[in-house]
Amino acid sequence: MIELQNVTKRFAGFVVVDSLSIRFETGQTHVLIGPSGCGKSTLLRMIVGLVTPEAGAVLFDGEPVTPDSLVAIRRRIGYVIQEGGLFPHLTARENAGLMPRFLGWPEKQTAQRIDELTQLTQLTPAMLDRYPRQLSGGQRQRVSLMRALMLNPDALLLDEPMGNLDPMIRADLQADLRTIFRTLGKTVIFVTHDLAEAGYLADHITLMRHGRIVQQGTLHDLLERPANDFAAKFTRAQRGPQPIESE
Amino acid sequence: MLRTAVIIVVLLLLAFVPSERPAKGVRIASKKDTGSVILGELATQTIRAAGAPAVHLQQLGGTRIVFDALHRGEIDAYPEFTGTLRQEIFAAAGLSSDDDVRKHLAELGTVMSRPLGFSNNYALAMRRDQAEKLHIQTISDLARHPNLRLRLSDEFLNRADGWPALRQRYHLPHEHVQGMDHDLAYRYLESRTIDVMDVYTTDAQLAQLDVRLLDDDLHFFPQYDAVFLWRADLASRYPKAESALRSLESQITQNDARELNALVQSGKATEAQAAAEFLRTRLHLDVNVEEPSTAAQIARRTREHLDLVRRSLIPAIFVAIPLGVLAAKRPRLGRLILGAAGVVQTIPALALLVLLIAPVAYFGLNTIGGGSVTAIVALFLYSLLPIVQNTVTGLATIPPELHESALALGLSPRFRLWHIELPLASPAILAGVKTAAVLNVGFATLGALVGANGYGQPILTGIRLNNTALILQGAIPAACLAILLQLAFELLERHALPAGLGPKSPSLEGRG
Ligand SMILES: Nc1ncnc2c1ncn2[C@@H]1O[C@H](COP(=O)(O)OP(=O)(O)O)[C@@H](O)[C@H]1O
């Protein structure tokens, strides 16, 4: 379980996360949604310790994330970002095998784990010997996911992993992701600004605005019982062809 | 990992295995003016003729370099002018007589010969016909002819003890005295465009032109008598060498000096050949000089040059990359490091060499001659900036999302540096090394200033003798070497950089 308690973060005096509290239950898929700039990525980055909140606390399984506990906690979290964050000088296999190499796993163990994950992510072994820029965007994201899952982490954090993909590829990957999330039963926090995607993947959806939580619930809750005008506008804008009203 | 280790060991071996052995025998040095080089040759060949081994370190960068090398025992003897000793070496002591100079030298363990017979003074010169017509014998006489056109070398014009002092001493009324290139002034004097110029009494041109040197009747110009200096311990180490040097006392007349200079400056003979000819005809010594073929000379200089490059560039790589990493990780320290490396670049070569001599000597390393550590350290310092700078840039331009991905994985800082950051920065670092290498080949010509030879030697000689062919003998191989290095680095860039970064792996750009 991951919990944020009254966390606040400012960038250049501008409040990006505003005394926000949220719990992510174990084994569930949580989606953070909201307009661009509302603080979704910052929230994820707080959990992996790339951003330190000015106030409040981040707890991982009840343990506060501090500089001392950070490294251990990071290895229990898989983190995937929009462009994958793959290292261009390493092949897909080397990217995926980076942590095992660092931790000194026997080669056999690494190979075996990579085999498992290749199947899970619907990649082929031949693709693993390519460099990231020789892979398509969708393949890159699958490799990223492999790398994130390598140490069999307790939690998986994905920050708009499909932001840059074509609709067709995106649909495929969405379907595969849903299967993976369901099979693995990990705590998943998934950031998107696409309501349909959120509804498709999520057990719980959290709608954010200006660094605060507007509403939490299922897709059905959001559509049928929007908490306020903004929530109503947001869902309406995502549903139909009406012009998007800026918040 | 193993490959990296092998590369590092090979590079270090390359960097630290010296190929030049210190010269054996009596080490004669000379400064970089033609007169000094000829005297150095005369000394070397006379000592050899007397049966002692001798080597000549030609055309070193300046008085201070040579005198200090003598004092430290890196050389045994060199030709000097008494005026230089009074005005430069012992300027603070204010010595007036040669005996005082000799006494001061003795305290430093140095012996000064008796004058060799000629002097290299400043003087003012006029065409003889004009001087006779105007009845001008002395500098004082010039005061009566305020309309004469004076042109002086820039150096003499601007020195406080040059023209301003001369003018005051002799109450010279001449206005609009301008500076002019020395060689040009000779031509203008001959063509009657100017009337009076400053000369050195050994100038080769004086042997050909019909000029009158005006009497320095108020003794303004210091006396620059040619002498040899040598270490007091030379007599015990090579007794024949000391008597050989003594045998040249009072043997070289003013006219001999001019003719020797003229012979060399006209390109009719090398310094060695001119000196040998003089020793055969005037002192009846049995001397012979063999000039190696041009190809052999270029081969030797290439070896010397590569020595300087490899022994300075490789250590620079090993120091500059860690400095660059440090600078990238600690921005404030980084500004200091980059600033210091930048300042080094602005120090002129000769000044840097002179600055480095004392510390190099302090560690007991050879400051001059083949494999001069002074030259190597100077080149090392010059090579730092491009590598440090590119390392910093290479690390700083790693996309932030890659940094964050590495952090979020939970890798250690050390692992991140070695396996993520340095490989990602490697194209920039290699480009920095390439720049440093190419610059180094050019800078390494400065090695000639401290006797490390290389391609700089013919360049220095060619400049001194105004001999383009000689300059090209150094400049062309240097340019070729730079181009070769550039090509070698381009091959490295293509084949040694991490695949996936280099241009080798085709990108399948596409988002699908
Ligand atoms: N490192 C940073 N420095 C300055 N401003 C930042 C930084 N990271 C994020 N921000 C700002 O914080 C706000 C929220 O960013 P982010 O969390 O990335 O939003 P979202 O992911 O919801 O689009 C934006 O206005 C963004 O410009």
Ligand SMILES: [Mg+2]
């Ligand atoms: Mg974002």
